[in-house]
Amino acid sequence: MSENYIEQLVKIIAKLPSLGTRSARRITLSLLKKKETLIPQLITALQEVEEHIKVCEICGNYDVESPCAICASAARESGLLCIVQDISDLWALERGGLYKGKYHILGGVLSAIEGVTPDDLNIGALLARIEKEEINEIILALPATVDGQITMHYISSLLKDKNIKISALAQGIPVGGELDYMDDGTIKLALDMRKQL
Amino acid sequence: MSENYIEQLVKIIAKLPSLGTRSARRITLSLLKKKETLIPQLITALQEVEEHIKVCEICGNYDVESPCAICASAARESGLLCIVQDISDLWALERGGLYKGKYHILGGVLSAIEGVTPDDLNIGALLARIEKEEINEIILALPATVDGQITMHYISSLLKDKNIKISALAQGIPVGGELDYMDDGTIKLALDMRKQL
Numbered sequence: 001m002s003e004n005y006i007e008q009l010v011k012i013i014a015k016l017p018s019l020g021t022r023s024a025r026r027i028t029l030s031l032l033k034k035k036e037t038l039i040p041q042l043i044t045a046l047q048e049v050e051e052h053i054k055v056c057e058i059c060g061n062y063d064v065e066s067p068c069a070i071c072a073s074a075a076r077e078s079g080l081l082c083i084v085q086d087i088s089d090l091w092a093l094e095r096g097g098l099y100k101g102k103y104h105i106l107g108g109v110l111s112a113i114e115g116v117t118p119d120d121l122n123i124g125a126l127l128a129r130i131e132k133e134e135i136n137e138i139i140l141a142l143p144a145t146v147d148g149q150i151t152m153h154y155i156s157s158l159l160k161d162k163n164i165k166i167s168a169l170a171q172g173i174p175v176g177g178e179l180d181y182m183d184d185g186t187i188k189l190a191l192d193m194r195k196q197l
Numbered sequence: 198m199s200e201n202y203i204e205q206l207v208k209i210i211a212k213l214p215s216l217g218t219r220s221a222r223r224i225t226l227s228l229l230k231k232k233e234t235l236i237p238q239l240i241t242a243l244q245e246v247e248e249h250i251k252v253c254e255i256c257g258n259y260d261v262e263s264p265c266a267i268c269a270s271a272a273r274e275s276g277l278l279c280i281v282q283d284i285s286d287l288w289a290l291e292r293g294g295l296y297k298g299k300y301h302i303l304g305g306v307l308s309a310i311e312g313v314t315p316d317d318l319n320i321g322a323l324l325a326r327i328e329k330e331e332i333n334e335i336i337l338a339l340p341a342t343v344d345g346q347i348t349m350h351y352i353s354s355l356l357k358d359k360n361i362k363i364s365a366l367a368q369g370i371p372v373g374g375e376l377d378y379m380d381d382g383t384i385k386l387a388l389d390m391r392k393q394l
Contacts, residue, residue, distance in 0.1 A: 005245045006250065026215060027214060031243070039243050046206065049225075049228070086226070087226060
């Protein structure tokens with residue numbers, strides 16, 4: 001691969017998540033093979049995203065406008081807020097189409113190991129927003145990890161004096177999940193949290 | 198993900214090899230997060246590849262010129278040709294820097310299952326080239342699969358009346374390979390082809 005232009009493209013692609021140099025080379029080669037179609041398509045899509053997509057000043061979502069369509073929507077229940085770690089989680093919830101409130105993107109979770117403190121998260125804006133929008137219910141949809149749990153606990157403690165109903169996503173065996181494939185932690189939790197029928 | 202520009206980018210990225218919708222979403226999100234730096238870099242790299250990279254009319258390699266730097270190089274041994282399936286194989290051989298001849302990219306291997314016939318491969322150009330460049334040695338560096346073997350046999354048979362030395366890459370246990378991890382086929386082959394010390 002003596003050619004600098006190709007090497008340069010491989011290097012940039014290899015920076016993307018879940019891609020290493022080997023897959024970046026395969027992707028570059030496949031782009032080169034469809035040079036007339038795929039490369040212009042990709043350039044156009046990137047340019048449009050670069051030009052049009054903004055970060056929503058209220059919740060942190062990406063959209064063509066700020067505030068985003070969800071924050072601006074009158075059809076969305078106001079007063080109900082779902083706190084997520086990242087935009088991919090918002091996307092996951094929106095795909096289901098079951099949630100009708102608004103969102104707040106935290107931008108991460110607290111982590112002693114990675115040195116993430118409350119100041120690194122979008123918490124100040126959350127507190128301001130809770131006052132301003134008269135939020136009365138919060139769903140904590142943070143990851144079911146130790147860091148996620150700690151973050152949920154931290155946010156709950158911040159809000160304990162306010163009159164807000166706070167809940168977290170249910171944990172247990174996923175739909176269709178077989179016991180045989182579950183880790184011990186999930187089984188223990190599902191046992192501890194068992195529901196009376 | 199209600200936003201069309203983002204969805205469009207996810208769709209195009211999901212078309213690339215070894216990527217599905219989930220990894221395309223992760224990549225799109227990471228591009229959005231580095232919108233100011235990574236997206237312009239990627240657009241520039243794609244535009245440069247689109248504008249400058251050509252297919253070499255002689256060997257099928259990609260380069261800024263046709264004939265490519267390898268075909269045009271006086272330092273490369275003429276008369277010696279290495280036949281590879283794809284450009285990624287040429288890149289792999291060039292990374293080692295051990296081969297000093299020229300290349301010919303076949304563009305695939307014969308396959309009864311996938312319906313690849315000699316007409317689908319870059320074989321006509323190979324035969325013309327062998328005459329014109331007075332090739333006297335050919336290394337068949339095709340994949341060690343059944344289809345690769347059949348293709349090597351086919352090319353050997355085409356050239357059997359010409360006075361050309363033909364060889365194929367050695368097969369056996371790779372360097373650092375542990376027997377425990379080798380498949381039965383490789384072990385059988387390594388045993389059959391064992392070398393007298």
